Amino acid sequence: MSGQSSSKGGASSRGRASGGGGAWNRILAVLTKEFIQLTRDRLTYAMILVMPIVQLMLFGYAINNDPRDLPTAVLVQDHGPMARSTLSALVNSGYFKIVQEAGSPADLDRAIARGEVQFALTIPADFTRRVVRGDQAQILVEADASDPAATGGAIAALASLPRTALTRDLARGQLGAATQAASMGADRDPFEVVIHRRYNPEAITAYNIVPGLLGVILSMTLVMMTALGVTREYERGTMESLLATPARPIEVMIGKLAPYVVVGLIQTVVILVLARALFAVPMGTGGMGGWAALVLGVVLFIIGSLSLGFLISTAARTQLQAMQMSFFYIMPSILLSGFMFPFRGMPQWAQVLGSVIPVTHFLRVVRGSLLKGLGLEDLWTSLLALAVFVVAIAAAAMSRYRRTLD
Incomplete structure (x- = not known):
């Protein structure tokens, strides 16, 4: 009996030891698998590492609430x-x-x-x-x-x-x-x-922030919605079904983006109406010239944002990547465009970088037309920058789209 007990005790201890070693082996196997997955999804994890560095640089060097010179x-x-x-x-x-x-x-x-x-x-x-x-x-x-x-x-x-x-x-x-x-x-x-x-004698902050929200909201919704929507089509395999129809690729793209143009226009009208009704933001001081500049700027910015979202969708393989890439564009747009912090308070290199961002020029159009009453002849440089952005991004999106289909 005692011999049987000792043998059972030895087997039990060996089983516990074996079980403990097996658990560590299984954990090691899962850990190895995750590292392999990291190497396969380099874009996502590279952005996770780059994002804190970008935030540190922007908040540490570019943001200044007491502008000089x-x-x-x-x-x-x-x-x-x-x-x-x-x-x-x-x-x-x-x-x-x-x-x-x-x-x-x-x-x-x-x-x-x-x-x-x-x-x-x-x-x-x-x-x-x-x-x-x-x-x-x-x-x-x-x-x-x-x-x-x-x-x-x-x-x-x-x-x-x-x-x-x-x-x-x-x-x-x-x-x-x-x-x-x-x-x-x-x-x-x-x-x-x-x-x-x-333009703002009472120093009312809402006069500056509320018109600027138009550019930020359009960027967040249009870029991200388009990027996620098209990427979702690829993930589900429905994009191939659409391309199997007699519709050409350019026709498919226009058909998919056109509803978002309507969404952007509706958002613009709602924001402007609420800005006037709730915050008494000045409007119409520039007459028909000011409204013409505003309408042209809104249309160009909507088309450019949709084209950028479409371009992101051609580079992203998953909706998570599309969302991360969208945020990588949206964050500098908020920080470097002059929406939250004074544009001229940033160092020269940050101002140059901010001038490349389309939101910067769109905010100048919106604030210039609404607050200053400027027209096409005064805002043509910002409108031209938006037009160049639309042409460049749309061309890149179409080029990438064709290569993706091949």
Whole structure:
């Protein structure tokens, strides 16, 4: 009996040992299989590794909520020492960078309306004379305040400009007695900075964010819906059935994308109606020219987004890959287009990269037509960029589509 017990105990211990070793072998086999799967699905896991790096680079280097060196146009009608000191103090503040010298108020108005500059400074012809006499001298600073976050820091810096700009002139005794006495008594500044916030004088954030949402929403829905929809057809094998019909490949593509054009137009109308009804976003200030630019920009952007989604579907083998590739496009579109963060607050390399993204140009069209009342003649560069994007992406999608069918 004791011999049988010992033999059974030995067999039991060997079975446990064997079972434990078998479990580790099975785990090792599954682990090996997963590593093999990683090598087969390189695109998905490469994007998983690349995405954190891209996010780190964008948030660490490109995002800046306190933009400096904002492009500024100046109209200097007084070339005296006081005007030169004021310009030097403006540049030394770090918030302003003079990039253009206008010849007339119309040039200033055109530059700030088209988005060529963020600020426009006017120093009147009698500036020095009024400062010397203590006769309420003024300078005018016009700001493109359609994005309050982009101009807030610079406008705040202007508060100290009258006291710092003429410090040397005050020390040298170049100011009049009345002005020196007022400055020494700290009851009045040598001159006044008149700030004119254009396009959004009350600094309402919704005026900038809500029109920008149009580009983000269209990108998220149209690109992703198209990429997932076409990829799903390949996964289920129904695309081959469609191609077996008398319909040509180009006809199949147009037929599949046309409904999404209608979806995009409906989304646009809904967003614009709600923007006006709920947030009182200004609209129609540019008349028929502004609406023509907006409609053309919307149509180009919808077609370009659908073409991009179709191009993604030709590269993705699964719906998961299609979704990941769509996010890889959508994330930079949100961060680098000027939707969430000031475009001019980013470093130069980030601005160049953002200029390649179609959402950047679409936002300029939407905000320019709605908030500034700009028309085709003012927004043609952004519209041209959208047209080039449509042609390039559509050509690449069709080329890739034909190769995929072969």
